[in-house]
Each structure stands twice: as structure tokens, then as C-alpha cells.
Amino acid sequence: MKDTVLTILNECHNNCTLIAVSKTKSADIIKEVYDIGIKDFGENKVQELLTKIPLLPSDIRWHMIGHLQTNKVKDIIDKVYLIHSVDSIKLANVINKEALKKNINVNILIEINIANEESKYGFKVNELEEAVTEIRCLSNLNLLGFMCVAPYQENSEDNRVYFKKMKELKDKYKLEVLSMGMSNDYKIALEEGSNYIRVGTLIFGERNYNK
């Protein structure tokens, strides 16, 4: 595990952050990765996140990377460093409303359904202009950039075209953060300008959802 983490860190250039995606993994195992020097962890379920946070060091930066239901927003917005998965205007509005109540600012990314997949969340590219404009008007949100979950491909090269498109969009809107690349395709994502890679399986091994 340690060798894998160090190898990935080595491939990450200066201004790229490795997020260890720890969903389904226990606090003990997360602590092992933390002790190697990783401070950024990604989770996709609110309840799982809330259970793990008190069990782990307080300097961890937690990233919400999964679809977020509006009724759970208030439970996590003051506990996570960045929400990657803002996939509707409605969700953005709820985050803003709850942030106002708590008098905080919340860092967010807009999720883009870059390959136009039926099964995926996120804004279509042709909806982006309107989404960015509306979200930029929300007082307590910091829009830092874009995120995508690229299709699963036998050949990760096939995602290069989507990563290139993501980079173009990030530049067009003059944003800082591009969250893309997972175990299968993070190397391609890095070559195309990703600065947040989200790697789970490669670090922690296969996930067991039956436990």
C-alpha cells in the first residue's frame, strides 16, 4: 500500500492533490494511509462520512465526491473541505441557504456529465453556461472548478478526449480546480491537466459492498 501511494504521489506534479477515496474502508485502514502522509480523503455517502470523521485525525480534508441529497446538505457542509458533486441548481441553492444559516462559505465544484451518459449525474456541457452564471451569484459558495466521472474504459486512452474537453471548459471559465482521474485513468487525466485525482481501488484494493 505504501509503495503504491508513494508511486502515485510521485506522478502527481507540484500542484496536484491525490485524494484517497476511502468509501467502504474502515477508519483503521484510512489511518494507515494517513500515516504515509495523505491528508485528503474522499467519501461518497453522508452517513459513512459522519461516522468516520470523529474516528480520524482532525487535520484530514474530507472531500464529498458522491451524489448529495438536499436533505443531507446541512449535516456535512461545515465538515467537508470541498464538495465535488454539485450536479443541480437546486442542490447549489440548498447548500447556499444552509451556508448562510451557519455563516460559512462552502467550496464547491460543478460536476459535468462530460460523456453524456444516461447513468451519470452532472450538468451536460450545454447546460454549463447557465449553471456557472447562476452559481456564481450565490453569496456563500466558492466555485473552485469542475469535476467529472469519466466512463469506465478498457483502454484508458479513450478518456483523453473527455479530459481535454474538461480542461478547455475549466480554462474558458477561468477556474482553478479540475477534479478528474481515477484508478484506471489518472495518468491520462494528469497529462491533460487534472489537479485533483481521486484514487480508491489502486490504493485500498477492491471494495466489498456486502460487509
Ligand SMILES: *Cc1c(COP(=O)(O)O)cnc(C)c1O
Ligand atoms: C469510487 C470513486 C472514485 C474512485 O474510484 P477507483 O476506481 O476505485 O479509483 C473516484 N471518484 C468517485 C466519484 C467515486 O465514486
